[in-house]
Amino acid sequence: MQSTIYWCRQCNVPLYGNRCSRCGMEAKKLTTDVRPVFPEERLLIEIILQKPFEFLKKSVWNGTGNHYFVDGKKIAFSVKELKKINADEVRRQYEKYSTQNTYCYFDEMTGRFIEANKERYEYITQEAGNYIRKAVGEFGAMDMFVSFSGGKDSTVTSNLVLRALSTPQIMHIFGDTTLEFPFTYTYVERFKKNHPKTPVISARNKEKDFEELCKLIGPPSRVMRWCCTVFKTGTIQKKIRSLYRDKKQILTFYGIRRSESVSRSKYERESDSPKITKQRIISPIIDWMDFDIWLYILTTGIDFNDAYRLGYARVGCWCCPNNSGWSEFLSKVHMHEQSKHFREMLIDFATSIGKEDAEVYVDDGYWKARQGGNGVAYAQKSVVSFTPCVTEENSFNYELQRPISEQLYELFRPFGYLNFDMGNTRLGEVFVLDKREQIVLKLQGRIGTTNLRVTILKTEIAGAKDLKTAEERIKCQITKYQMCMGCLACESVCRFNALSIRENKDGEIEYHISDEKCKRCGECVNHFTAGCYMRKVLAIKRQRTEDKE
Structure with a gap:
């Protein structure tokens, strides 16, 4: 795909090609991608520049690198300088002038934009529609769904799919992270009203509260985005498995685009899901630019x-640590109370972990770069203390931080089949057997105590081939037992739908593995560092006497 946007000086709009099809004039290069600046954003920029309505009748666009162009010329506007601006005063000015704002000139400009780029619109729309119809093949409407975020890309993907397949009855799954913009929730409700025949199902983690988790393990950062796992990935995968349990294969339409990030630039347009064995992923607009997205929406x-x-x-989670400085400033203006509350929460956390100047730590964005769980009390649960047994070979004594319960044994199912009858019940002995009913592990520890002895009789467990690796696999499961807060990471890893995690009415996490579905592949054991996603998030520096890891 071409990644150069031109500017027509006659029509005063951006073009995909270097000659305007509306007026015939040759265009000049502008940037690599653009999006329209709507009257609301235009007014805010004018207020920041202390020039209300200066650009009212002009053609205003935002280009690559967050540069603003007015009538094809870049203006001086620095996001870094926003820290020096009083957001409360800007908000008051915005509220004062917003009643005088108008779409009149913007609508005239977008009309020229649409006409000048109609050939581009026809091409991308026809190509995407043909691709969708070909990719669907023999799949029926009940065997597919659109992954719907409420953002512009999934909105366009939804519209393309419904048009291409000429049916409104295609499931939409809305991944509600509970941290969506209020505008997103309003839009999703409008979408439902405007598409009464299109089923829209929400995937939401109703058992977890973001603020409570922030207090417990700290807010997410750019390198520790635990919120995605807890409130998005695991929840959506669980919903998909629940809805399509009896389907042999399902088709998913994603609004992913390669131009969004370096990691997404490597995505394929069509691929099999790495997490759900029967899921085929289709990305119809993977090569579209922002320019194309807005051309489609406006047309x-x-x-x-x-x-x-x-x-x-972008409209993901409104408080995401990956949000830009411009996005944060917008939230201070348009989501004043939420932004204020979130800042106070961040300051409270910074104070709790011993930051000397908590406000500077928050306001300068250092919280976004936080790594590990140093200073976080819950992180101590990741420590697994043990000593080799001197009386029995290949046996290890573990001092648990959580009393033994029946839930502990569930975490040993990936190693084999539990047998509660062969051992000495007075000593709390439980055996783990392989398919040939040979003992691979012996567990010894009474319910309610914190002393657990594990004896390794066969090292071929969960993919291990030697004693050291088998020992590490066991520590993985003990770490899970001590740290599990129901983040659903393990559940989303299992490709065979053998693992389920839920919170019971008493607030306790119940971890269950189906003997019939589990393939003993060990993926849920060894997928994350030390076996547990939260262990990775809350990694701390330890003394060697505490842990031999």
Whole structure:
């Protein structure tokens, strides 16, 4: 795909090609991608520049690198300088002038933009529609769904799919992280109302509260985005498995685009899901630019999330540590109370872990770079203390931080089949057998105590080939037992739907592995560092006497 956007000086709009099909004039190079600046964002920029309505009748666009162009010329506007600006005063000015704002000139400009790029619109729309119809093949409407976030990309993907397949009855799964913009929730409700025949199902983790987890393990950072696992990935995968349990194969339409990030630039347009064996993933707009997305939305006139009108370039979680400085400033203006509350929560956390100047730590964005669980009390649960047994070979004594319960044994199912009858019940002995009913592990520890002895009789457990690796696999499961807070990471890793995690009415995490479905592949044991996703998030520096890891 071409990645150069041109500017027509006659029509005063950006073009995909170097000659305007509306007026015939040759265009000049502008940038590599652009998005329209709606009147709401335009007014905010004018207020920041202390020039209200300066650009009212002009053609304003935002290009690659967050540069603003007015009538094809880049203006001086620095996001870094926003720290020096009083967001509360800007908000008051915005509220004062917003009633005088108008879409009149913007609509005239977008009309020229649509006409000048109609050939591009026809090409991308026809190509995507043909691709969707070909990719669907023999799949029926009940065997597919659209992954719907409420953002512009999934909105366009949804519209393309419904148009291409000429049916409204295609499931949409909305991944509700509970941290969506308020504008997103409003838009999703409008979407449901405007598409009464399209089923829209929400995937939401109702058992977890973001703020409570932030207090327990600290807020997510750019390198520790535990929120994605707890509130998005695991929950959506669980919903998919529940809805399509009896389907032999399912088709998923994603709004992913390669231009969004370096990691996504490597994605294929069509692929098999690495997490659900029967899921085929289709990405119809994978090569579209922002330019194409907005050309499609403005040409078709379809409804979209109002957050984009305000200037947000993306609409994931509103408090994401990956959000830009511009996005944070927008939230201070348009989501004043939420932003204030979130900042106070971050300051409280910074104080709790001993930061000397908590406000500077928060306001300068250092919280976004946080790594590990140093200073976080819950992180101590990741420590697995043990000593080799002097009376029995290949036997290890573990001092657990959580009393032994029946839940501990569930975590040993990936190693084999539990047998509660062969051992000495007075000593709390439980054996783990392989398919040939030979003992591979012996567990010894009474319910309610914290002393557990594990004897390794065969090292071929969960993919291990030697004693040291087998010992590490066991420590993985003990770490899970001590740290599990129901993040659903393990459940999303299992490709065979053998693992289920839920919180019971008493607030306790119940971890269950099906003997019939489990293949003993060991993926759930060894997928994450030390076996547990939260262990990775809360890694801490330890003394050697505490842990031999």
